[in-house]
Amino acid sequence: QVHEVMVPRTEVDFMDASLSVGKAIELAVDKAHSRYPVVRGSSDEVVGFIHVRDLLDTSLASKSTKIVELVRSIMFLPGTKGVLPALTEMRLQGQHVAIVLDEYGGTDGIVTLEDLVECLIGDIRDEYDEVESDVAVEVRTGDFEVDGLISIEELTEQTDLEIPDGPYETASGFVMHYLGRIPREHDVVNLNGLRITVLSMEGKRAGQLLISRSS
Structure with a gap:
């Protein structure tokens, strides 16, 4: 189930909707994420997500613009949903990240498309990973x-x-x-x-x- 592979809420880097683009860029510099859930005051009040690419695109907004103006919609998945159905739904909707909800409708964590894929097929190796020969x-x-x-x-x-x-x-x-x-x-x-x-x-x-x- 999705809640077994998600990143728990306590480990998620949220951004508040009241932040300016300039401040959000400062916060994102030390992180390795491309997408950040955007909340209004509480992690249970998710309004969408912000992509780092949008923060850096000067044609979209100035550094004083509030990030809430650049927010994209985000999927919500129940934590009890199966990994394969969740993967299928995210791919159909073209979503790369989703909020995982607990039984009370609150934010339990987040899950990415990569998390779900790795769960089903194993770790994803890229061109920089050392390739080893697996032996039976x-x-x-x-x-x-x-x-x-x-x-x-x-x-x-x-x-x-x-x-x-x-x-x-x-x-x-x-x-x-x-x-x-x-x-x-x-x-x-x-x-x-x-x-x-x-x-x-x-x-x-x-x-x-x-x-x-x-x-």
């Missing part, structure tokens, strides 16, 4: 211990295991998809004659997995 280690005859980030393609090439197609690219994403939630240590997925056990976790994804054929 046969610990016993027919039993393989693998890193959760091994791709389904690599896994099937290195073993003769048959992994069903789905909205995932890694072994970790496969486990999360069939559990329907963030995995936990010792979770087991039994599917199509396969038994997949979560040996360890790396953050919110399965770290090491033991894959074997069900007896």
Whole structure:
């Protein structure tokens, strides 16, 4: 569910609607975010979000302009919504960030499109990330211990295991998809004659997995 992968409210950098563009730029300089939720007094009163690009665009506003004039609309998602449905909805609406609501309608946190994608397919590696070759280690005859980030393609090439197609690219994403939630240590997925056990976790994804054929 979305609330399991969100950034909690206490860790979110909000900007108040009363801020000037100049002040907002000063606050954004030391941060690595491209988008900031904009609130009116309280984090439960989110009016939208501001994109850093808009703050720096002198054709849109002067430094004395209030950022509320540049606010873009933002999505609101219930924390109980599933990761895959949330990802689909955000993509359809062209949204990159959403406010996650608690059961009382208050702000519980935020979630980004990248958070949801990484949940389903594993960590996103860019051109600056070191590429490592993931290996399936046969610990016993027919039993393989693998890193959760091994791709389904690599896994099937290195073993003769048959992994069903789905909205995932890694072994970790496969486990999360069939559990329907963030995995936990010792979770087991039994599917199509396969038994997949979560040996360890790396953050919110399965770290090491033991894959074997069900007896």
